[in-house]
Amino acid sequence: MKTEEQDIQRSAFVRPDSMTDVVTHYCPGCTHGVIHRLVAEAIDDLGLRERTVGVAPVGCSVLAYNYFNCDFLEAPHGRAPALGTGFKRLRPDMIVFTYQGDGDLASIGMGEIIHAANRGEKFTAIFVNNAIYGMTGGQMAPTTLPMQITTTCPTGRDMNETGHPIKISELLSTLTTPSYIERVSVHSPQHILKAKKAIRQAFQNQVDDKCFSLIEVLSTCPTNWGITPTEATSWVEDQMFKFFPLGCFKRPDDGKVK
Amino acid sequence: MAKVLMKGNEAIAEAALRAxxxxYFCYPITPQTEVAEYMAKRMPEVGxxxxxxxxxxxxxxxxxxxxxxGKRVFTTSSSPGISLMQESISYMAGAQLPCVIVNIMRGGPGLGGILPAQSDYFQAVKGGGHGDYRLLVLAPSTVQEAVDLMILSFDLADKYRNPVMMIGDGMIGQMMEAVEFPDKDADPKPPDESxxxxxxxxxxxxxxxSLFLDPVKLEENSWLLHEKYERMKKEEVRFELYKVKPENEFMIVSYGTMARICQTAIDELEEEGVSIGLFRPISLFPFPSTQILEEATKENVKALLTVEMSTAQMMEDVVMAVVGNRPVEFYGRCGGIVPTPEEVKEKILEMQKTYSK
Structure with missing residues (x-):
């Protein structure tokens, strides 16, 4: 017999239709799960699940296709925007989203993302930035912060040797082609709500046949950062915000580049 | 439909539309850029x-x-560009996606040159990308055959849900010949979206x-692909014989436009009393090994000659096909230099001396 309490719990927290009933492989304290859910909620809210195709990357979220209840393609490392381009061009009636980490998008896939954005490909790009390679065990990424320790920069990222963190949202927002580019974070409930709004807008733009949209989501990696999940949420705000300020860098049909 | 005079690259483009x-997604590279230029004009016309x-x-x-x-897709490129596509080709083979890729080959390795070559045989036939997979590979020798094989390529890609590659040397792309296109199917079969x-x-x-982290699943997928390739070997072997007769003492094995040059050499040799024929593989994978063995082991055949615009790549498959039953010699030029009929003739006359002793 269901108790009243269970009913309340159920109505307060239900699994979105666009997610499968599967336990994810993500580490404790990793925010991929939160971001997956926000994407799924946006797809649900706009009623798009039955005509949505996701494109998974290579990286921790390579198995994202197991967690979304929609059709999925698994791309080679960094090429999700090219797959998204090919698919969406042939099926403009469908909704396409890519989901990529910072090694995938900002390193090996830099060419594909810049050109997809510049052509104004009408898919939604979710860019998860946790400043490190997660799946391979914590190597330096183009987004790794100065002096941040990783297994391939064990004494900290030396900017003289490897440059500064690449700011993807700022970089892409220098392009003229109309785009929606916003950087959000999911380290606190307040930020999660803002991120949800941005992700939903990115899908809405596609429904409206408007433009290429990219949402950069700052994410945690306590396992490879070598700190606790709680410390990781603080690290996002204390350290990542300095290099990756939150905000909307470009709006659809926004003539001005911020 | 009446015959039209067309450049190979443009004919290939038009054939794809008919199919x-x-x-069409592309990147410019010599000597196949005309496909892109043709498509840039034609695609808007067909929506x-x-x-x-x-x-x-x-x-x-x-x-x-x-x-x-699930729709029919294709691209074209030339040697260095095809190298860059190997990543996606391997993934598409692994994920069992149909597509057609045309390689209008130029001389390599590296940036090489821009003149005709057949030096990407290994890349096309033996894999190219990583993993246990094969492409179905077809090689036309005329512009008309390029058109016909292009259309066939799409059917075969659909049939096997596997990438099909058509390879032509630069001449196929650049020369103009009279071609006839089949009329576009008025009521084409809808794409298989199952x-x-x-x-x-x-x-x-x-x-x-193409990701199967569980080794048991990955092995299953690899054997599933292997079964398709075995089926191709049974059902898709294609070749053509030219002047192959029981009394022949020699047989040339050559493909693509190189085979046409060999035909001229054979015609001239015939006049000089040399008894020789041509075996032209059309499908390079599956390779017509059984058929080559059958022709090679006919009583009067003394030796085989493979002629290629490479440093003996297909020759390895010919040697494997005849399994030591006959000597296999090689003649080839590379780097964009095309052997003349005279060079081929000279090689055969030399062989005649050797094997008549």
Whole structure:
């Protein structure tokens, strides 16, 4: 017999239709799960699940296709925007989203993302930035912060040797082609709500046949950062915000580049 | 439809349209850029998709994404560009996606040159990308055959859900010949979408992938692919014989436009009393090994000669086909230099001296 309490719990927290009933492989304290859910909620809210195709990357979220209840393609490392381009061009009636980490998008896939954005490909790009390679065990990424320790920069990222963190949202927002580019974070409930709004807008733009949209989501990696999940949420705000300020860098049909 | 005079590259483009491929992703590279230029004009006329990508890496992956829709997709490139597409080709083979890739070969390795060559035989036939997979590889020797094989390529890609590669040396792309196109099917068969990503409506989601982390599943997938390749070996062997007669003492094995040059040499040798024929493989994978062995082991045949615009690549398959039953010699030029009929003749006359002793 269901108790009243269970009913309340159920109505307060239900699994979105666009997610499968599967336990994810993500580490404790990793925010991929939160971001997956926000994407799924946006797809649900706009009623798009039955005509949505996701494109998974290579990286921790390579198995994202197991967690979304929609059709999925698994791309080679960094090429999700090219797959998204090919698919969406042939099926403009469908909704396409890519989901990529910072090694995938900002390193090996830099060419594909810049050109997809510049052509104004009408898919939604979710860019998860946790400043490190997660799946391979914590190597330096183009987004790794100065002096941040990783297994391939064990004494900290030396900017003289490897440059500064690449700011993807700022970089892409220098392009003229109309785009929606916003950087959000999911380290606190307040930020999660803002991120949800941005992700939903990115899908809405596609429904409206408007433009290429990219949402950069700052994410945690306590396992490879070598700190606790709680410390990781603080690290996002204390350290990542300095290099990756939150905000909307470009709006659809926004003539001005911020 | 009446015959028209057309450049090979343009004929290939038009043939793809006739086959129902209403989309084309490309990157310019000599000597096949005319395909892109032709498509840039023609695609808007047929309401299709034309897109110039930022690299062959991207283009290969665009057709990966496009193929996942279940529609007919293709791209064209030349040797260095095809190297860059190997990533996506391996993934598409692993994910069982149909597509057609045309390689109008130029001399390599590296940046090489821009003149005709056949030096990508290994790349096309033996893999090219990583993993246990094969492409179905077809090699036309005339512009008309390029048209016919292009249309066939799409059927075969659909039949096997596997990438099909058509390889032609630069001459196939650049020369003009009279061609006839079949009329476009007025009522074409709708694409098979039973496996495609079309949206999970009233069905479970479909995942198009080549990732199988469980070794048991990956092995299953590899054997599944292997079965397809074995089926191709049974059903898709294609070749042509030219002046192959029981009394022949020699047989040339050559493919593509090189085979046409060999035909001229054979005609002239015939006049000089040399008894010789040509075996021209049309499908390079599956390779017509059994048929070559059968012809090679006919009583009067003394030796075989493979002629290629490379440093003996297909020769390895010919040697394997005859399993030591006959000597196999080689003549070839490379780097964009095309052997003349005289050179081929000279080699055969030399062989005649050797094997008549």
């Amino acid at each position: 129902g491929a209403n989309n 299709g998709v034309f897109l110039q990508g930022e690299s062959e890496v991207a283009v290969g992956n665009m057709i990966f994404g496009a193929a996942a829709t 496996w495609a990503a079309t949206g999970a409506k009233d069905r479970k989601p479909r995942i198009i992938k």
